[in-house]
Amino acid sequence: MLRLLGLQFRVIHALTLREIQSQQAALVYGFGWVFFDAFLAFAGLLLMKLAIRGWSTTPGMPPVTFLVSGLIPWLMFASSYGLPSGAIGRGKNLLLLPVVTELDLVLAAALRNFATYTILFVVLALCAKWYDNTAYPRFPFGIALLFITMAVMGTAFGLVLMILTRLYAPAGKFTGFFLRFGMIFPV
Numbered sequence: 001m002l003r004l005l006g007l008q009f010r011v012i013h014a015l016t017l018r019e020i021q022s023q024q025a026a027l028v029y030g031f032g033w034v035f036f037d038a039f040l041a042f043a044g045l046l047l048m049k050l051a052i053r054g055w056s057t058t059p060g061m062p063p064v065t066f067l068v069s070g071l072i073p074w075l076m077f078a079s080s081y082g083l084p085s086g087a088i089g090r091g092k093n094l095l096l097l098p099v100v101t102e103l104d105l106v107l108a109a110a111l112r113n114f115a116t117y118t119i120l121f122v123v124l125a126l127c128a129k130w131y132d133n134t135a136y137p138r139f140p141f142g143i144a145l146l147f148i149t150m151a152v153m154g155t156a157f158g159l160v161l162m163i164l165t166r167l168y169a170p171a172g173k174f175t176g177f178f179l180r181f182g183m184i185f186p187v
Helices: 002-026 032-053 063-080 083-090 102-132 140-167 171-183
Strands: none
Touching (some): 102 140
16 A cells, blocks of 8 residues: 555645756746746736835734735635636546546646746745845745645636536536636735
């Protein structure tokens, strides 16, 4: 039993490395595009926030830190719920191998997405800390747990959405419409 479990972990590890390499090849500017995409979303939210509320935020939390702490987990969730169907679609040829399952492809894509957004979050959180001149968080374990939870919830929602889309094709369109409003609420 342990031997089979070890084999499955090696398969997921290999698929995750394959996902990371294919992500870098698919993006024109490699990993830098992830930062640019987050910067565009950050700038858009900052402009929207300035137009709606001005520069004021919740007491004790500077505006840049507030936006980074809400935006990056939301972007990870939003990209996670589309992963399952995309990962299975891209890896159809790999499913011919006897040790690779659909769940392996989904887990590899989810791990790649989690690693990408974790690096992005750490870099932007350090930049926000430097810009806002704030102290380090008192509960870093809570932040890590929240971040992991957002990744798991996004992937789980994507699996449920994949099933609903097979039963009723426009289901994905409705959820995309409602999830767009989720980005506005933290502002």
